[in-house]
Amino acid sequence: MLLDWITVALLIGIGLLLIIVELIFVPGTTVVGILGFILTAIGIWIGYAALGTTIGHIILATTVLIGALTFVYSFRSDSWSHFALKDQNRSHVNEDTPHLLEVGEVGKTISALRPQGTALFADRHHEVQTRGEFVAPNTNVRIIRLQQNKITVEAIS
Template sequence: MLLDWITVILLIGIGLLLVVVELIFVPGTTIVGVLGFILTAIGIWIGYAALGTETGHIILGATVLISGLAFFYSFRSDSWARFALKNQNKGRVNEDHQHTLEVGVTGKTVSALRPQGTALFAERHHEVQTRGEFVAPSTPVRIIRLNQNKIIVEAIS
């Protein structure tokens, strides 16, 4: 009898824990949630089969009540807020050093441009890009367009 109670409590407890993990941490329907639901159902079924119908009803009601309270508490309070990512990366390329470059300025590539890479203009490194073509390292380039923080270059023949 005691072993039946321990089995029922462990199955339902682990099952509810897996369902909460599914809802909070794992997006979508995955094996974690399905396994949690199955373990909870098996725990309730063992409660009915081994402990009787009246005790099974009590176990079912307690399981529904505990799971409802657990879900309500999990979503209502900020108990899971420490697991959430709240920071945003707002940095952009070439934002640290606002360039004073103009269209027509020439420079030299430091890395290969495939189509993006690094070029040297006025002894400063800048992230640049081509219109899609490959440019080898140490190739002279010219700025053909400036678009906010984007520097578009072409190889000088």
């Protein structure tokens, strides 16, 4: 009888712990949360099977109450704010300063373009892209299209 109580308590305790770990450390529905739910359900089922219906009802009610209280407390105590990302990305693209480049201008690739990479035009590095083809480093390229912040180039043969 004591072994049944210990088994039920351990299964439910470990199950609830795994569900809490799922909520805090491993967000989303993953194996940890599913395993925690299964262990909790098995613990409740063993409580019904080994200890009787009345005790099983008490175990079920206690488990649901503990789970609900933990869930409510975690939101009320603002413990989730420790895990939330609060920084904001305030960077922006300078759209008011257009490229000082023109279609037809010739430059040299610094990195491989697969299809994007870096090229040097008028002693300035620019992020460029091709129409899908690979261009090796140190290859001469020509600008074929300028569209807002995209510079499309092609290799010069």
